[in-house]
Amino acid sequence: MKYSPNNPILLSSSLRVDQAREAIAGLVNELLTESPLDSELVALNDALNRVLSEDLLSPIDVPSADNSAMDGYAFDGVCLKGGSGKTQLKIAGIAYAGKPFVGEIAKGECIQIMTGALMPSACDTVIPQELVSISDHEIVFDPSLLKSGDNRRLKGEDLQKNKPAIIAGRILRPADLGLAASLGIASLKVKRKLRVAILSSGDELTPLGKTLQEGGIYDSNRYSLTGMLKRLNLDVIDCGIVRDDPDSLKAAFCAAAVKADVLISSGGVSVGEADFTKHVLQELGDVGFWKIAMRPGRPMAFGTLKPVPEKTPAHKTLFFGLPGNPVAVMVTFYQFVRSALLQLNGAKDTTPLLTQAIAENAIRKKAGRTEFQRAILSRDPEGKPSVRLTGSQGAGILRSMSEANCFVILAHDQENIAAGDWVDVALFEGLL
Helix, strand or coil: CCCCCCCCCCCCCCECHHHHHHHHHHHHHHHHHHCCCCEEEEEHHHCCCCEECCCEECCCCECCCCEECCCEEEECHHHHCCCCCCEEEEEEEEEECCECCCCCCCCCEEEEECCCCECCCCCCEEEEHHHCEEECCEEEECHHHCCCCCCEECCCCCECCCCEEECCCCECCHHHHHHHHHCCCCEEEEECCCEEEEEEECCCEECCCCCCCCCCEECCHHHHHHHHHHHCCCEEEEEEEECCCHHHHHHHHHHHHHHCCEEEEECCCCCCCCHHHHHHHHHHEEEEEEEECEECCCEEEEEEECCCCCCCCCCCEEEEEECCCHHHHHHHHHHHHHHHHHHHCCCCCCCCCCEEEEECCCECCCCCCEEEEEEEEEECCCCCEEEEECCCCCCCCHHHHHHCCEEEEECCCCCCECCCCEEEEEECCCCC
């Protein structure tokens, strides 16, 4: 679905979660085409969770030469052919990893060899040490236990020189850093970190350290958002709390657009909430206000803010206007914002992984919206994964998110869940 702030499907009162995802991904692709993100070279120890910006080509073959896949005895596999009974070979020497065998191996001979040790040119087969009998510097074994070429790792079997070792767009994990180091590579070219500005809007919001007035609440959303963004290893610009008046909102949005690639606000997107919020955003860019068939997190604004002249180079700022309820903020971030940020940062695989578990209790559900229930995943006495809800699922009950370790995701067309049914589960770890 192509994004447009005035697309009647996007402005419908029952926009499906998958439709919203599709529209967001489409707009992010347009932004990437118009203004791709710059790259930078960083040291290997600084590359964790960064996005690789170009294919990493292996400068060497891995392994660099044929070597043994296990501890055992290396020999010429031709001696396995046409024989009967036991095979008997004289031990001519030994090869260690990093200390190869030096010398000649005659017909009817073998060498003892350790895992990773270079294979002599005269040998192509290794028999594991536990399959041989040793007597008077000779080994005896049953030739039917293996075939010629067994237990040998070939040169370039893992990686070939000048071939990709890691593909561009990968979010670099610890194993990737180890792989790069094993190739002798000390630095990697990665996409620069996205700069993400966050702000909360509402006259009722109170900064931490201030005394609550009647009707006031402490602003928790910026702290949840900061934590989720830091999990993605992005640069966070905290723009604070903005009051509910047009001039303050416009000034805050413009200031954020100068500094950031993405602006995320919370509050002020529900029907009936300060109409000037909508007018200010539409004045500053192309922003649509959506009602999404999901719970929690029904209202959301999305689009772009116009390029700001002071910005160098000038480009549009992606905008997300999230609900004000604390749980709804986290759910909409997980469902829409997270993947968009990773995509905009150049990552190829941005879809969160799902697993399944057995529902411990019945869950009421009507078809027609996607629901995200806070839950605790564990194992039942038989070792099967099971999941139970954290209790009341109100959008303002942040404690339920703190206690949970996963979402139970109930699909748009899904109905009531019975205890014992399998349900989709998305783990928090690594996401929120």
